[in-house]
Amino acid sequence: EADIYQTPRYLVIGTGKKITLECSQTMGHDKMYWYQQDPGMELHLIHYSYGVNSTEKGDLSSESTVSRIRTEHFPLTLESARPSHTSQYLCASGPLGSGREDEQYFGPGTRLTVT
């Protein structure tokens, strides 16, 4: 059973506000990811991390930033929210070097609406 948590689950916020989406996992996974998904579309990778102090940008250009100060925590921040940021944000984690590199476990997601 995967233990990965995201808060908040739903967020409605006004344009220009700074927001942080939280993601935590208790499995000790080194790799963590943030995906963005619009309805009816594929998930797009926006950030990933191989471990503490490691962060990389994904395929989809994003105005968000991430940090990885602790293994279990991978928050995503939007400095100034805009309506174009309205989407679902999914966090995932996976083991490194265990032969199970193909598996990723997803959190429940945060549905963000920017008005």
Next chain:
Amino acid sequence: DQQVKQNSPSLSVQEGRISILNCDYTNSMFDYFLWYKKYPAEGPTFLISISSIKDKNEDGRFTVFLNKSAKHLSLHIVPSQPGDSAVYFCAASAENSGYALNFGKGTSLLVTP
């Protein structure tokens, strides 16, 4: 450019019959292929995967087939059950990109009683 494609947005199957979900990819560097199941308002749940060195992997009612020459994989569910109704995402990953997943757009499966 989308590297993983699921060309059928929806599929309806009768309970007890076989469900076949298809997926095509373009990147020959992909090492692993995965299927995820997603219910509304939840994150995707890992279902089954296959390494590029295999052509078949089976887990209970779920079997994934990989045809590398055709860059095609499929998920077979047999027998299909109403609880299988969900959106199924095909995904692929490569070691040289940190195993980040490239997803298809998903196929919505409806299993009717």
